[in-house]
Amino acid sequence: MTTRTNFVLVDFENVQPKDIGLLKGGPFKVKVFLGPNQSKIPVSLATALQSLGDSAEYIILETAGNNALDFHIAYYMGTLSATEPTAFFHIISKDSGFDPLLKYLKGKKIFAQRSTCIADIPYFKPALPATHEAQVGAVIADLVRRKASKPRTQKTLLSTLHALFKKELSEQQLAELFSELCKRGIVRVDGTKVSYALPAGP
DSSP states (O other): OOOOOEEEEEETTTOOOSOGGGGTTSSEEEEEEEOTTOOOOOHHHHHHHHTTGGGEEEEEOSSOOTTHHHHHHHHHHHHHHHHOTTOEEEEEOSOGGGHHHHHHHHHTTOEEEEESSGGGSGGGOOOOOSSHHHHHHHHHHHHHHHGGGOOOBHHHHHHHHHHHTTTOSOHHHHHHHHHHHHHTTSEEEETTEEEEOOOOOO
């Protein structure tokens, strides 16, 4: 069975992901789009991209302009979808302006979606575990994998849990899961903020 190629298109003007290392060893091709004035990138990002070898590249705009980077990402999606129509496209950006384009592409049977960080792309989402204990385990594994990009508020954490299980949990189930995480000391609440006591990652 052929593995579907996943193109990860990073809007670096909008989001500077800290979890690109998650893509290593997976069926990913990464393109990081940089504006003409972004002459410096973090060493951690450069190292993570370098570890991906030929599967990663920078695309640097030559000229600045309103929404110029967004149009470049749209162009690459169109070009790549023509040559690899079965690929899955992931835009990493907080810019909801991409959403109408993604809706249009889905109508054309092109797999595409926007995520605000690497850890949120569907490839990393587990199927809904059958037992409550398995759900807790899946949450812990996801939080450990996120490293520095873990949610920092209760609202964001609940939204992350909702997305983790593909929105298949009811509000009551989400509340019970959150309560269990707090009861076990995995999540600590301070006002609207949350912190974590997690096992060490691999």
